[in-house]
Amino acid sequence: MKITGITCSACGAAYEMAEAVSVKGKPGQENCGMCGAVLAQWHEPGLKAFRLVMAAEHRYARVPVPPSPAAAV
Ligand SMILES: [Zn+2]
Numbered sequence: 825m826k827i828t829g830i831t832c833s834a835c836g837a838a839y840e841m842a843e844a845v846s847v848k849g850k851p852g853q854e855n856c857g858m859c860g861a862v863l864a865q866w867h868e869p870g871l872k873a874f875r876l877v878m879a880a881e882h883r884y885a886r887v888p889v890p891p892s893p894a895a896a897v
Contacts, residue, residue, distance in 0.1 A: 829877070834861035836880040847871040 826843045837858045849871030854863045858879055866872060 830863060832856040832859065832861055832863055832880070835859040837876060838878040839863060840875045840877050842873045842875070844871040844873070 826845065828841045828843070830839050830841050831837070832839070835856060835858050837856055839856075841854075841864060848869055850869055851867045852872075853865040854872065854874045855861065856863050857876055863874065864872070
């Protein structure tokens with residue numbers, strides 16, 4: 825079992841990708857559960873499992889969002 829950390833290039837959510845070398849899977853792709861962008865694509869018949877580690881909004885949760893000027897109009 826090989827575990828690789830990957831990050832969604834679209835929204836920044838962090839995932840762990842576990843690759844099982846000894847288990848037969850099939851080619852496919854995994855989409856980001858947060859924004860739907862393609863996280864990874866593979867063509868070899870390996871089994872891959874994805875686990876969301878940290879959502880992008882949690883990662884930036886401590887950064888205060890300034891009030892939008894448009895809300896005051
Ligand atoms: Zn994403």
